Amino acid sequence: EKLIMDYDPEKFLRIVSNLLSNAIKFTPQGGKINIHASLDTTSTFSLEVKDTGIGISKEQLPYVFDRFYQGTHNQKSKEGIGGTGIGLALTKELIKLMNGQIIVESSHEHSSPDRGTTITIYLPINRKAKLVKEEMLLSDQIVRSNKSPIAISNELQTKSIDNGDKTLPNLLIVEDNPDIVQYLITCLQDQYQLSFAENGQEGIDQAFESCPDIILSDVMMPGKDGFELCQMLKLDQRTSHIPIVLLTAKADIESRIEGLERGADVYLAKPFNKKELLVSLQKLIEIRRRLQKRYSSQETLKPSNNPTIQIEDAFIQKVREAVVQNIDNENFGPNDLAKIMGMGRSSFFTKIKALTDRSPAIFIRSIRLHYSKSLLKNTDLNISQVAYEVGFVNPNYFSKCFSLEFGLSPKQFRG
DSSP, X not given: OOOOOOOOHHHHHHHXXXXXXXXXXXXXXXXXXXXXXXXXXXXXXXXXXEEOSOOOOTTTGGGTTSTTOOOOSOGGGTOSOOTTSXXXXXXXHHHHHTTOEEEEEEEOOTTOTTOEXXXXXXXXXXXXXXXXXXXXXXXXXXXXXXXXXXXXXXXXXXXXXXXXXXXXXXXXXXXXOHHHHHHHHHHHTTTSEEEEESSHHHHHHHHHHHOOSEEEEEXXXXXXXXXXXXXXXXXXXXXXXXXXXXXXXXXXXXXXXXXXXXXXXXXXXXXXXHHHHHHHHHHHHHHHHHHHHHHHSOOOOOOOSOHHHHHHHHHHHHHHHHHHHTTTOTTOOHHHHHHHTTOOHHHHXXXXXXXXXXXXXXXXXXXXXXXXXXXXXXXXXXHHHHHHHTTOSXXXXXXXHHHHHHSSOHHHHHO
């Protein structure tokens, strides 16, 4: 009548939903679908979904768990794997996360009385988690029973996932397919703080609002597509620095070139390999860190052939020049600089933080201090006079900041 065991309600809901929707998709009208739960052994729970549908051919059976795999039969007559090719791959990943396994048996022969597919999952029975009161579980089920599968998918898709580690990069996923979103979550949730948008326009709006560290976007979406998202964000100085990965089933060379021309940093064709995705994202994060090192050093910027770097070089150079022009104004701060750059306070803060890993106030102070080195080296002004020249009202505070920035006091630097 009941079984008490550890399980993840969200993952289990997704697993059952995927198995049933897959069975419904490939079972013609008048067919049957049975779902059977049982104790396979004292330590294993099994769930079997059996249909009388079209079945899966022997040739296709080994590939049903491959990401983005789709059968080659006529989808109109429901003969084939069909769909996005992600449902069963996602199901397998979720079961693996729960330390279980999944087995598929199928017959595709028209003459066979056993024609159809049987999918069985096996989950280990553990009781290590804190016991939840039964009425709490029931109330949760009642809430869920009033929601359609689409509503639940949208609920999962639109929320952010904060895994508690604020040091992890923020990744915005722009994707309208809930199964692919769920699969990406299983791939990325341990390495990134995730947020989601369902279409290109929503992705653009979120990028302007939150300025994520990196964006992963599908190309084919309703409304604005991934190409438009990429072009719009790369042409806006608020977001031009954000690395963008385009993910699409359009693998032809023309689509790839179009993606790169619109400013995509990486163009991955489906089916993508999980490791390839992780490495591509990590390399972009490393490039971002190199940019931070380039701009936080305050050294003269060496010319670059990279168009993205050229855009950000011009931005940082304009920021530096604006500060130098107001170098002796002690009241000149981030708000004044944001106005000169034609940006809002919030977007300017996130842009400077992203490029330099410093707040605008600290970055302005760093520019003042580097300018003071030139005065100390090339003029006869005393240290207090130099402090006033670069906008410090307190010479002692100037000396303290100088020491923190360079590891030497102004007196030691001058020698």
